[in-house]
Structure formats: structure tokens, C-alpha cells
Amino acid sequence: MAAALATTPPTASAAVVLPPGPALSPSADSSFWGTNGRVVDIVSNGTKAWIAGGFDYVGPNTGRAVTVDSSTGTRIPSSNIVDGTVNASAPDGKGGYYLAGDFSRVSDLRRQGLAHIKSDGTVDRGWPASAVTTTVIVGGVAKAQTGSVRSIAVAGDRLIIGGEFDAVNGVPSARLAAIGLDGNVISTWHASANATVNALAVAGDKVYVGGSFTTVNGAARTYLSRVQLLDGATDPTFPVSTNGPVYALDVQGGATSAQDTVKVGGDFTSVTSSGAVTTRTRLAAVAGSGAVLSWAPPANGTVRAIASDSATGTTFVGGTFSQLGGQNRTQLGALTSSGVPTGFDASLSGCQAPHTLKSTNTLPSCTVEVQALQITAGTLYVGGVFTTSQGSLRHDAAAYSVATGRLTSWLPMPGARVRTFTSLGATTVMGGDFVSTGGQYRRGVAKIDLATGTLDPTFRADADNMVLDLELTADRTRLYLAGTFMAVNGVVRQRVAAVDATTGALVTSFAPQVNQGVYTIAVRQSYVYLGGQFTAIGTVARQHAARISAVNGSVDTTWTANTNGPSGSPYQGGMVLSLAVAPDNSRVFLAGPFKTVNGVALPDGIAALSGTSGALLPKQLGGVHSCSTQHWVVALKISDDGKRLYGGDVCPDWIYQWDAVNLSQTKAYGLNWSTACNAGMQGTLEVNGTFYYGSHGGDKGSGGYCWQSPTVHTRISQQRFFAFRASDGALTAYAPQFDSPMGVWSFAAVPQGLLVGGDFTIAGNRNTVAQGLTLFRGTP
Known part of the structure; x- marks a missing residue:
């Protein structure tokens, strides 16, 4: 049950008052916890921050490779923060291990696709094989960039690597290479493939190779091959191929290579040996002699991992x-x-995928998958994309007793896909897509303790889909949520909900039924304003905008602002994408691809309405630029004193500051200033005379820019984060860097500094891994 709340809700949250202090640091605080997905909104009361978006996990920033206790899953502290995906790992035989993947740095060290970690847990700074590259053509010029190592195998005095690359330390190496344990490329080993190598396995003096290739060493070898460990030459005595990609190999060595047993997994439907074709659906077993074995269990989807237990034969x-x-x-x-099949059933379910370029209002589609398997001392370790197993929370990693098939207590809690395990005895190396391990499950909404930068465990308000907007009431007791969700904490709440700000318990009296997505909300006095794609709230028709009671969610029939426009994407009948309400409730501003409000034509896609009735005000705002027929504002932000309104258009990405009090009464279109960026408006904040602007703009030096000022149209190269003087729109020098195509989505000023939320995994500079949420200390 929800905690008892006052029958009259408090007014909207006031701005946090920030004391004077040091300037904002350009570096992100790596100790501040992040998420495993997009953070689209942040609100704060000065001691806590509530975040909303497309995540289901909050945790510390540990990088994409960690060492954990093999029994408990507890992370072993390390300074080795890997900045990119880890696809594979292997022990070095001396207590250390190798990492391979798509990364470019390990903490402050440049390591492109390959790294060696010594037995003491430190990066081997003297190991030279740290530049696995591939050549791409940019603007007609060949440019080397980090290659992708997909699989590695240690055999005797060498490390065999496979993937998508064409050089190692400058030595030409087409998707296959051999490296001495001293880190030097073995120049006498010559093997190559014409497409990606996905899997490697060594048995005796042979190397089995699986992938997406059709030739190895220039000869026809479709998806499967065997080469000599000594020199990489193709072994003609293994004439086996498949008719689709191979992703997994499990090899049990025999007395001779002809007696090896090779289990193969992938996306094929047949295996060919010496010209004879045998039906095998995504799984097969062949002998080292090339004979296709009778072991033939079919799978109805891609096989990504295989592991055999020698003790049981399973x-x-x-x-x-x-x-x-x-x-x-x-x-x-x-x-x-x-x-x-045995009776073993892991019952994996649930998953969460990060956003890419689309799905901004709903969670991206996600498929449960298993990517990594390892058997050690009677325990099966499983990694992939899943949320629960056998009814218990096991976020993307789990362990089972091989003997009983039951879950163990091992709980490392990575935030995203696990791709590889390597056993070091009492500890296990785990790598993948995740940026964090050891966190907590929180879906769509979470609360952060600003003093510690960690999750506040007392708050829980899990939503079943995206939470897009938050509003905290002035007395900080109630939090309103809006989005595309249909349930909060397992209770039906159709796209709008109110929860206790301390615990996350639902306010049971507030349960409006909104028939389509709510993208934006504002709370003023006893009202909640809604904007989105909806056309009805309960039985009351309301076209994309409405005002409802903050107490019980009933529609306020005295306020009407129906918007309409063209149907079909991207217009969706004139939806409201953003709204802003004056602090005194006198004026309401709407933005979106609508053409009319209450039947009155309004071509700019921005409207100024009466806070009393919803009627259009006599004076409006304008000056919105357009690209072809696209001519509207996608985001709004009103200053805390209610005097300035900011907006950003759909195209060509102009930024506007309007007079929010006088509107167009005293100046053309009501504009104070406007400036241009190659960066659409997402996150916004005005504080202490600075307007912070988050976007999905291009990369620095490659399309990301803003004008120096509204009057000086020099392009200043930046990416995804911009800070302007609020008084005149001049660009300031403060410009931390962020990765990811969709960039920065939200800001909040807090006593500790500036909170930034978005899609990023790198923040401030290339050395700081921080996903979804980060803090820049100082005074915004």
C-alpha cells in the first residue's frame, strides 16, 4: 500500500539553490554510479536525485572486464577499466590473463583490441601486442582504427587470435594471427581468412577455426577450417565445411588429431565432409578425421556457445x-x-537492451540469449542477456551446479551482456558489453544518494516500459511519472503515475487511464499537465494535451488545448512532444508537430496558451526555422523564474530563447536570441546565467558544432554537450566529451555539481568510463 499522503498536493518543485564554489571540473567523477541505459530526465531535492529512462540497472562504473570471486561473484577491486567490448579472454598460464575485443584503452593506457593482465592484476605495460587494427576509408583516405578480436586461444608458446582486423602492431594479419607470449607477432605463422573469424580451439598441434569466411589461406573453406599450430598452414586432412556461419567450437582432443571430437555451433543447416552433405541444424559433431558423427541434436535458433563437461559427458x-x-x-x-536433452532447465527470462538511434519513447526490442559458457570444478558459468533464472534475479550472469542443475549463490550482477569467462581458480574473469558489475535492479526509475553517488536502496518504483518525464513536488514528498509504461511496481498504471518520493510506493488515489503515450508533464499547484500522443483520458476526449487533478487524476474540463496535425510519422496526428508551464500557472507552452490548437491554425509548432482555459493567447511565439516541410519545436525548457523559454527545432537544429512573459508583444516573434547547432535539443538546464544543452550531435571534428554566438557564425567544433551564456547565446568554453550517437538527454544542478544523463558510456574525456549518468563536480 502507498504511504498516506495529503489530499491537496504541493506545488511544483522550486529550483535548487547552489552556493558559490569552484568552477565545474571538465572531468567526470568515475565513482558516481551509472545505469545500463538511457537517462532521459533527472530531478533533485538537493540531497537525492531521481532519474528516469530506459534502464533496468544502477551500479558502479567498473569497465567491461572484471575479476570476481568464483564462489560469490563479489568483484575484486581493480583499476583496470576497459573502455570497449570484451569478446574473449584466456589464462596466460602464470596467474594472469589476456583480454580481447573492440576496446581502445585499459584505464590510461592505449590498448587496441588486445591486452595482457599480469598475475598481480596490473596491465602489462611492456607487452607490445596492443594495436590490433583494421583499415577503413574515410573521405577517400585510408585510416587505421581499432580492430575487433572475437576469439583467442593459448597454446604452448603462443596466443592465436581471430576476428575482424588486418594488422597487429603494423604487421599484416588478415583476421588471424599468432603472437608470442612475449607480445611479439610471430612472423613465421601465416594464416588468413577472407571474413570474420568467430571461434578458435586448439587441440594438439592443430587450430580449429570457425567464422563467416569462405576462404582460408586463399583456398575454399566455408565457415570451418583447421590449420597447423606451428605455421598456420591449412590442414588438408580436415575437409569439413558448413553452409552457414560458425560461432562456437568445443574440441575434445584425441590421441591423434584424427581422433579429435569437434562440436560445432552456429547458423547452419548442413555439414559437408569430403563432398558428402549431411543435415545438421545449428549443431554438429565431427571427428578430427572429417567424419560427421551421429551426435545431431537440432536447435531452432542460433547457437553461440558450447561447453562439455569431461566428468559427466554432458x-x-x-x-x-x-x-x-x-x-x-x-x-x-x-x-x-x-x-x-537432459532435464536441466535454466528457465531464463527477461532482458534489457540499450537504445541505439531510435525507439526513443519505448524500450528497444530485446531477445534473451546466452553468449558465454564455462565449466570449472563442477560449476557451469553462464553469461548473456537475461534478467532471471529459475525464478531468481540473475542479471546477465548465473552459475549452476553441473550435478544438480540448480542455481548457485554466485551473483556478480553485471549491467549488460556477458561474452566471456576465464577461470583463475578462486577468481573468474568476466568480460562483455557491460560497464558495471555489482549493482542493483531498478527499472525505469531510480533514486541516487548525492552524498555517496550510489543507489538509494529504500526507493523502488519499477516500470514495465519507458519513463520519459519526472516531476517532483515542492515539498519533495511526491514524484509524478510519465511515459509509455503500463504498470509500476506490478500494479496497472496507464502511462502516468504518482509515487511516494521516499519509498516509491504508488499513490493509490492517483490512477488516470491515458490511452497512448505521455511524453511530457508539468506539475503546478493542484494540477498535472500532460502532453503526448494520447487522444483520451478515461472516457474524456483530449487530443494530445490535458490538465488533470494532481490528487486523483481526473480531467480538468475547464482547460482544453486539443492539438491536431497531419497523420502518419513523424506527425502522429499533431502530438505534443514537450510542454512548459510558468511558475505562476499563468501561461502554458506546447511544442510538437501540430498545425492547430483548438481548431486555430498555428504553423510554427509552438503555442502559448492561457493557464486558465487553454485558449491561445493573443500574442504568440515564432521564428522557427524549417527543413523542407518540417517546421516545429521538439523540446522546451522554461527558466526557474519564468522569464525565458528555450526551444529547439526538429530541423535544422536551431536553439531559441524567447521572452516567456511578454511573448511577441515587444519584439519580433518574442525572440531574445537564436543560434544554430548541428545538434538537436535533448537535455536542457538554465542555472547561474548558463544554459546547458545536451544533444545527439555529430562527433567533434566530424560534424559536431555550434555557432560561436547568434551574431558570430563561426562554427565551434564540439559534440553532444554545449554551454551558452543565457544572456546572449554566446558559446562558452566548457565542453566535456561524450560518446554514443544519441549523446546527452538530461541535466540537473545539485550541490555537488552538474548531473548529466544520457546514452553515453564515456564521459568528460576518453579515459573515464561512465554509463547513463555522471557527475561533474563544481558549481554549474
Whole structure:
């Protein structure tokens, strides 16, 4: 039950008063916890911050490779922060290990795709094989960039690597290479493939190779091959191929290479050996002699990982299938030595994927998958994309007893996909897409303790889809949520909800039924203003904008502001994308691709309305630029004193500051100033005379820029984050860097500094890993 609340809700939140202090640091605070997905809104009361967006996890920034306790999953502290995806790992035989993937740095060290970590846990600074590159053509010029290492295998005095690259330390190496354990490329080893190598396995003096290639060493070898460990030459005695990509290999070495047993997983439907074609659906076993074995359990989806337990003869298989060997098995199953499914059922379910370029108002589609398997000392370690297993929370990583098939207590809690494990005995190396481990499950909404930068565990308000906007009441007791969700804490709430700001418990009296997405809200006095794509609230028709009671969610029929416009994408019948309300409730501003408000034509896609009735005010705002027929504002922000209104258009990405009091009464279009950026408006904040602007703009030096000022049209190269003088729109020098195509979405000024939310995984500079949320200390 929700906590008891006053029957009259308090007014909207006032601005946080910030004391004078040091200038903002250009570096992000890496100790501040982040998320595993987009943060689209932040509100704060000065001691706590509430965040909303497309995430289901909050945790510390640990980088994409960690060492955890093999029994508990507790992370072993380390300064090795890997900035990019880790695809593979392997022990070095001396207590250390190798990492391979798509990364470019390990903490402050340049390491392109490959790194060696010594037994004491430090990066091997003297190991030279740290520049795995591929050549791309940019503007007609060949440019080397970090390659992708997909698989590695240690054998004797060398490390075999495979992936998508064409050089290692400048030595030409087409998707395959051998590196000495001293880190030097072995120049006498010559193997190459014409497309990506996904999997490697070594048995005796042979290297098995699987991937998406059709030739190895210039000869036809479709998706599967075997080369000599000594020199990389193709082994002609293994004439086996598949008719689709190979992603997984599991090899049990025999007395001779002909007696090896090779289990193969991927996306094929047949295996060919010496010209004879045998049906095999995504799983097969072949002998080292090339003979196709009878072990033939089919999978109805891609197989990504295989691991066999030598003690029991059981083979575990992971991927994206839902059936294995004719039995229902969700992405993970076990097979006997004869290929019959065992009773093992991991019952994996749930998943969360980060946003890319689209799906801004809903969660992206996500598929449960298993990517990594390892068996060590009777325990099966499983990594991939999932939320629960056997009814218990196991975010993207789990461990099971091989003997019983039951979950162990191992709980490392990574924030995203796990791609690789390497056992070091008492500890296990884990790598993948995740930026964080050891965090907590929180979906769509979370509360952060500003003093510690960590999750406040007392608050829980999990939503089943995106939370797009938050409003905190002035007395800080109630938090309003809006978005595309249909339930909060498992209770039906159709796109709008109110929760206790301390605990997250639902306010049971507030339950409006909104028939489509709510993209923007504002709370003033006893009202909640809504904007979005909806056309009805309960039985009351309201076209894309409405005002409802903050107490019980009933529609205020005295205020009407129906918007209309063209149907179809991107217009959606004239939806409201953003709204802003004056502090005294006298004026309401709407933005979006609408053409009329209450039947009155209004071509600029921005409207100034009466706070009393919703009627259009006599004076409006304008000056909105356009690209072809696109001619509207996508985002609004009103200053805390209600005097200035900021907006950004759909195209060509202009920024506007309007007079929010006099409107167009004293100046053309009501404009104080406007300036241009190659960067659409997302996050906004005005504080202490500075207007902070977050965007999805281009990269610095490659399309990301803003004008120096509204009167000086010199392009200043920046990316995704801009700070302007609020008085005249001049660009300031404060410009921390962020990665990711969709960039920065939200800001909040807090006593500790400036909170920034978005899609990024790198913040401030290239050395600081921080996903979704970060803090810049100082005074905004």
C-alpha cells in the first residue's frame, strides 16, 4: 500500500539553490554510479536525485572486464577499466590473463583490441601486442582504427587470435594471427581468412577455426577450417565445411588429431565432409578425421556457445534458440553424450537492451540469449542477456551446479551482456558489453544518494516500459511519472503515475487511464499537465494535451488545448512532444508537430496558451526555422523564474530563447536570441546565467558544432554537450566529451555539481568510463 499522503498536493518543485564554489571540473567523477541505459530526465531535492529512462540497472562504473570471486561473484577491486567490448579472454598460464575485443584503452593506457593482465592484476605495460587494427576509408583516405578480436586461444608458446582486423602492431594479419607470449607477432605463422573469424580451439598441434569466411589461406573453406599450430598452414586432412556461419567450437582432443571430437555451433543447416552433405541444424559433431558423427541434436535458433563437461559427458549449449533436441529450452540446455536433452532447465527470462538511434519513447526490442559458457570444478558459468533464472534475479550472469542443475549463490550482477569467462581458480574473469558489475535492479526509475553517488536502496518504483518525464513536488514528498509504461511496481498504471518520493510506493488515489503515450508533464499547484500522443483520458476526449487533478487524476474540463496535425510519422496526428508551464500557472507552452490548437491554425509548432482555459493567447511565439516541410519545436525548457523559454527545432537544429512573459508583444516573434547547432535539443538546464544543452550531435571534428554566438557564425567544433551564456547565446568554453550517437538527454544542478544523463558510456574525456549518468563536480 502507498504511504498516506495529503489530499491537496504541493506545488511544483522550486529550483535548487547552489552556493558559490569552484568552477565545474571538465572531468567526470568515475565513482558516481551509472545505469545500463538511457537517462532521459533527472530531478533533485538537493540531497537525492531521481532519474528516469530506459534502464533496468544502477551500479558502479567498473569497465567491461572484471575479476570476481568464483564462489560469490563479489568483484575484486581493480583499476583496470576497459573502455570497449570484451569478446574473449584466456589464462596466460602464470596467474594472469589476456583480454580481447573492440576496446581502445585499459584505464590510461592505449590498448587496441588486445591486452595482457599480469598475475598481480596490473596491465602489462611492456607487452607490445596492443594495436590490433583494421583499415577503413574515410573521405577517400585510408585510416587505421581499432580492430575487433572475437576469439583467442593459448597454446604452448603462443596466443592465436581471430576476428575482424588486418594488422597487429603494423604487421599484416588478415583476421588471424599468432603472437608470442612475449607480445611479439610471430612472423613465421601465416594464416588468413577472407571474413570474420568467430571461434578458435586448439587441440594438439592443430587450430580449429570457425567464422563467416569462405576462404582460408586463399583456398575454399566455408565457415570451418583447421590449420597447423606451428605455421598456420591449412590442414588438408580436415575437409569439413558448413553452409552457414560458425560461432562456437568445443574440441575434445584425441590421441591423434584424427581422433579429435569437434562440436560445432552456429547458423547452419548442413555439414559437408569430403563432398558428402549431411543435415545438421545449428549443431554438429565431427571427428578430427572429417567424419560427421551421429551426435545431431537440432536447435531452432542460433547457437553461440558450447561447453562439455569431461566428468559427466554432458554438453551445455547456449544461444538464441527456444528448442533444443526437440525439447523446449530457452536459450540454454544440456545434452547427453548421445545428444539427448537432459532435464536441466535454466528457465531464463527477461532482458534489457540499450537504445541505439531510435525507439526513443519505448524500450528497444530485446531477445534473451546466452553468449558465454564455462565449466570449472563442477560449476557451469553462464553469461548473456537475461534478467532471471529459475525464478531468481540473475542479471546477465548465473552459475549452476553441473550435478544438480540448480542455481548457485554466485551473483556478480553485471549491467549488460556477458561474452566471456576465464577461470583463475578462486577468481573468474568476466568480460562483455557491460560497464558495471555489482549493482542493483531498478527499472525505469531510480533514486541516487548525492552524498555517496550510489543507489538509494529504500526507493523502488519499477516500470514495465519507458519513463520519459519526472516531476517532483515542492515539498519533495511526491514524484509524478510519465511515459509509455503500463504498470509500476506490478500494479496497472496507464502511462502516468504518482509515487511516494521516499519509498516509491504508488499513490493509490492517483490512477488516470491515458490511452497512448505521455511524453511530457508539468506539475503546478493542484494540477498535472500532460502532453503526448494520447487522444483520451478515461472516457474524456483530449487530443494530445490535458490538465488533470494532481490528487486523483481526473480531467480538468475547464482547460482544453486539443492539438491536431497531419497523420502518419513523424506527425502522429499533431502530438505534443514537450510542454512548459510558468511558475505562476499563468501561461502554458506546447511544442510538437501540430498545425492547430483548438481548431486555430498555428504553423510554427509552438503555442502559448492561457493557464486558465487553454485558449491561445493573443500574442504568440515564432521564428522557427524549417527543413523542407518540417517546421516545429521538439523540446522546451522554461527558466526557474519564468522569464525565458528555450526551444529547439526538429530541423535544422536551431536553439531559441524567447521572452516567456511578454511573448511577441515587444519584439519580433518574442525572440531574445537564436543560434544554430548541428545538434538537436535533448537535455536542457538554465542555472547561474548558463544554459546547458545536451544533444545527439555529430562527433567533434566530424560534424559536431555550434555557432560561436547568434551574431558570430563561426562554427565551434564540439559534440553532444554545449554551454551558452543565457544572456546572449554566446558559446562558452566548457565542453566535456561524450560518446554514443544519441549523446546527452538530461541535466540537473545539485550541490555537488552538474548531473548529466544520457546514452553515453564515456564521459568528460576518453579515459573515464561512465554509463547513463555522471557527475561533474563544481558549481554549474
